[in-house]
Amino acid sequence: MIEVENIVKRFGTLEVLRGVSLCIDGGEIVGIVGPSGAGKTTLLQIVGTLDKPDGGRVLYDGVDVLKLKDKEMAHFRNRNIGFVFQFHQLLPEFSSLENVAIPALIGGEKRETAYARAKELLAFMNLSDRMEHKPAQLSGGERQRVAVARALVNKPQVILADEPSGSLDSQNKQELHQLFFKLRDEFGQTFVIVTHDQGLASQCDRVLHMRDGVIETGMETQQDD
Secondary structure (H helix, E strand, O other): OEEEEEEEEEEOOEEEEEEEEEEEOOOOEEEEEOOOOOOHHHHHHHHOOOOOOOEEEEEEOOEEHHHOOHHHHHHHHHHHEEEEOOOOOOOOOOOHHHHHHHHHHHOOOOHHHHHHHHHHHHHHOOOHHHOOOOHHHOOHHHHHHHHHHHHHOOOOOEEEEEOOOOOOOHHHHHHHHHHHHHHHHHHOOEEEEEOOOHHHHHHOOEEEEEEOOEEEEEEEOOOOO
16 A cells, blocks of 8 residues: 655764655554654654655555655545654643644535534544543543544544654553554554554554665564454
8 A cells, every 4th residue: 555665864974764665554553663863753744745855756555655746645645644753742721623624625525514524533542522522621531532533534544653652641642542543443554653662562553663764574463352
């Protein structure tokens, strides 16, 4: 589904990514681990079309998305990719319901449809009683579940998560990790997760280890039935 071919990225004279290639299948949950400065977040941003490389290709179902014009790329990203960040990045002045609906509204969805989908997702996240609450009125775990709902509102093929549980306590971490696998089973999304959390990495279908701008190894992890 996703093919990354020989991605190179430089910041000045610093080569952050040095010819990274990988393939990710539909419905797969892939973890990317490695020390700080290995290039993990930069790779995720390029896969998510938030940044452009200095060389290489990123293909979704055979289409090189890096060749799209800016408006086409923004539309592709809005419809096909959901993002979950470490610090949720919810808009503080809007309610949970409004935050979740915003990507759908940006994508041109009718207000009634966007809000109906947002309500459905918040109910799925066990947040029906928090729909009108603003981020400051929510716990850290609740804010992150709202962020996950926002990532799902346009029914994207792919969810890209950058340290999604990094700011959560142990209980909320475990609940979020379980949620990702439940979402894959319920909706069939593909997940690419940058994480330092070894517990989350060990649950992924496959783990990619990065160091100094390259992928060192990729190993399968066994899942219990």
